Amino acid sequence: MIKEIDLYARQKRLAWFLIAPSVLVVLIIIAYPTIQVFVYSFMKYKLDGVTPPSFVGLDNYSFVLTDPDWWSAVINTLIFTFVSVILESVLGLAIAMVANSKFKGRTILRVAILVPWAIPTVVSSKVWQWMVNDIYGVINIVLADLHIIPQKIAWLATPATALPVIIAVDVWKATPFMALLLLAGLQLIPKDLYEAGSIDGANKVRQFWAITLPLVTPTLLVALVFRTLDALRVFDIFYVMVGGKGGLETMAVYNQQQLVSFLDAGVGSATSVIILIVIMLFVILYTRFSRTSFE
């Protein structure tokens, strides 16, 4: 009896010993910086290497929350997130179903759809920026030659046209990711369900609504969470295509401007904390929603 307890304690000690390096790494690279950001968010702290930091309470938060630029950034981010994630899910599912059906050249198609996802965002954003150039861009030239638009459009000049263009580029880029995840989900659906369905006289459309969609939903939800959280943090597409344009900032671009352009670690950290809270809200919403849908 006593021996057994000893053994248990020894094993427990060994366990702690074995996980200690991981715990240490997590503490150093996640806990420490996160706590640091919280601390800085209550301080006036300029990174100019001259002014010493000082405690200012909630000043940084009240500055961000009363800044109209911040709220316009929030609205832009939300519009971008909702529209792009919905389009990516619908198109992703369609592409996944095509890729899942049997036909010649399926492997090539599966590889080909991944190309936009494989190109670094900065590169593809720059390429798209040239393609939508107002005078020399290929998109304007094609559309004008086909008389679809009466004259060439400066797509990135105003938010009214720039935001749709940016969303389109993101959809082009991130749809393959959705398609890939959903393809994995589709492959898990047993084929005999479809056989049973067709014996019972269900046509393809009915099979989609009654078999495919319910069974792919768990995968779809996971993919949605990934894409939504990604989209809420969007930075590179906006920064490269319309960098610094007023009225076309996202939460992350606003944060970068405060921290990197203005070297204001106080306001920058407060912005980071607020973004963290916004993203947490979405996580809570999703977990609530996915729980009710499974019960």
Add this chain to the structure above:
Amino acid sequence: MNNYQLPSYGRILPRCILAAVAAVFMPAALHAGATIHFAGPAGGAELDFTKKVAEEWAQKTGNTVQMISRPNDTTQALQQFQQYWSARSGDVDVYQVDVIWQGICAPHAVDLKKYYKDDELSQYFPRIIENDTVKGKLVSIPWFVDAGILYYRTDLLKKYGYTGPPKTWEELAEMAKKIQDGERKDGKSDFYGFVFQGKSSETVTCDAIEWVVSFGGGTIIEPDKKISINNPNAIKALETAKSWVGTIAPSGVVTYDEEPSRNVWQSGNAAFMRNWPYAYALGQDPKSPISGKFDVTVLPKGGADGKNAACLGGWQLMVSAYSKNADVAADLVKFLSSPEIQKRRAIELSQLPTRPSLYTDSDILAKNGWFKNMTEVLPNAVARPSTVTGADYNQISTAFFQNVNQVLSGTESAQDAVKNVEKVGKRLMH
């Protein structure tokens, strides 16, 4: 059985240590000269020229120069440099820094006064030396100076019956419209009257301060810290500029910085362009379609009682306070800004020297005759409010360029724009 002996660690270890020590110190002993890391021009002809002359210095002194790349965009370059500086990094010894950064650079720069005698400094434009001196410290040495100028197509002006360049912005708009209409009728559907820099970045701060000053609307924040931007003349200037976008200038001009506007101009698709002097040499290149078909002059006045305004720009050389080879770095800086190198720079790159004496140099004038007009422009060039705002300059400029860009894009009224800039100014200058 096995008779061979393993070498004992007692004998081998000291040798290893010796070898390691030698490996670390030998290269230093072999190369007498230092390696100077130079964050110079971003690219193009300027980088090629700089590499060439820096190599000459390296050959002469037995040192090595390593170029460090930087973003082309001024604002982004500053962000990168500020990260080096706040980390007190000695990885870069010499920086090419903008005329507006002096307040930001000051704590991170070596005082160059100890490398220059007073009579050496008096050979530079006093205006720029004054700009580069922060609280008695010579932060950087002027390398070349920039000023906004008006480029115009002499052939087209003649074709449409004009005898000279426009005197006011109103005249410019009128001429640009007539030429644009005429050229488009001749089948050049991509022809525009006027191109400038409207991108939401430091570049439009330069263009817009010229418009505002030419209409008598002040310089955003005056040297006495008075925030002046919210005034009727400034509003009129911004509204005038707004009226060009989509009429005589492409709607996309609000996304252009220097190079996109030069692309339109140099392909022969614009009658007028506002740009820096660098575009002159490139446009007169024998391979350029507009070679020999254009000239440059001062920017127009804002109305008959307005004035000609040119934004003061230009780049300086600074030695990092964190450099381990500051003396060698300062020698490179002295070499690069010497009369000989500045003269070659003026001839090869058409960039304006920071030494007044070079404006009467016959070799330079033979290549760039228009330099002699610049002696009127430069002493009156308009400085952006970087001295009065110091390290906060980036914030006031960002507020200004974002709001001006929104006026040009048609998403904000000029009245609201100047009010927003005023608000940011008041917060910074309180």
